[in-house]
Amino acid sequence: MAQPKIPFNRPSLVGRELAYIEDAIARGQLSGDGHYTKACNAEIARTTGAKAALLTHSCTAALEMSAILCDLAVGDEVILPSFTFVSTANAVALRGATPVFADIDPDTLNIDPAAVAAAVTPHTRAIIAVHYAGFPADMDALAAIAKDHNLVLIEDAAQAYGSTYKGRPAGSLGDMAAFSFHETKNIISGEGGALTVNRADLVERAEIIREKGTNRARFFRGQVDKYTWVDLGSSFLPGELIAAFLFGQLAEEGEIRRRRLAQYSRYHDAFAPLAAEGCVQLPKVPPETTGNGHMFYLLMHDIDQRDAFIAYLKSRGITAPFHYVPLHSAPAGLKFGRTAGTMNVTDDISARLVRLPMFFSLDQDIEEVIAVVLDWFRQV
Ligand SMILES: Cc1ncc(COP(=O)(O)O)c(C=O)c1O
Missing domain, CATH: 3.90.1150.10 (Aspartate Aminotransferase, domain 1)
Structure with missing residues (x-):
């Protein structure tokens, strides 16, 4: 098929991505959670102001981690927009919980807080706010609803790296946030993502969920002498080559x-x-x-x-x-x-x-x- 003259998206190198990939190879670790993953985590936490940032292989993975962190189960409901990518709803449905679709605001195309308030039932456990086109949703209004009903507030910040709401960065606005570094986003690594966590009580569990349900991160920090299966989890982390490429992008x-x-x-x-x-x-x-x-x-x-x-x-x-x-x-x-x-x-x-x-x-x-x-x- 002939290439369009002007495609919708063209991924670019913007800085030192290739040098960092070479360096990652020279360092001798290509699996996850090495030098470049840690560097990306630190940079994302710095930019977003979040308590902790954990690199994932996609925003989809970060959303699935957030659904596990909420302990969603059959019968639970999560309010989210219908005007979003499938991953926002899949994360909920994969836990057996019900995505409850609420309408968006005609001006911002973000979820309408009035529609969210009307959608709350005794089964509601969480709200997922998508920051459409990179513009944060009305997080103060959503946080007030979440507080009133004891709900977890999750940002689907797939498109919003570097955006702010009332001077606060996306990723620091909810209990947790999911970012995408897919090649169509601003900051790219082909496929890629991150979960930021703003509640201290959830950080260690997020690390466990991301590492196949093991306490491997504690083991590497010397806090336990062996690591084992302690919770639900999956393989949500990317390898070091992806992280090295991403670090080059994050720097720019x-x-x-x-x-x-x-x-x-x-x-x-x-x-x-x-x-x-x-x-x-x-x-x-x-x-x-x-x-x-x-x-x-x-x-x-x-x-x-x-x-x-x-x-x-x-x-x-x-x-x-x-x-x-x-x-x-x-x-x-x-x-x-x-x-x-x-x-x-x-x-x-x-x-x-x-x-x-x-x-x-x-x-x-x-x-x-x-x-x-x-x-x-x-x-x-
Ligand atoms: C709002 C939203 N959430 C989640 C995703 C999934 O991101 P990823 O491809 O990194 O899994 C996308 C992808 O475009 C998106 O637009």
């Missing part, structure tokens, strides 16, 4: 964010006149947040217009995907989940949203994307 987080925010502003400025004429809607920045330039999307009038727009961009060599297909009406969502209240905003937004290319090395190609988008709006 500021520059990556700066570039992406510049792309976000360029798109925004270019399309603001279209939005002013009512041709399209642009993303709105949620109050009291700073984003990380993760994503730029357009909201078209309806699904037919969106599909025609995507096809036009494709004909001009530009890949522009849409997401998310709502989970509440997906086959597995119907089987494992439950919908609380209406899903009008989720259904509406998911039919109209289209994402534009955004990646570290987009550079001058952004001008071509803008020109092609403007061409399309001129001809409709």
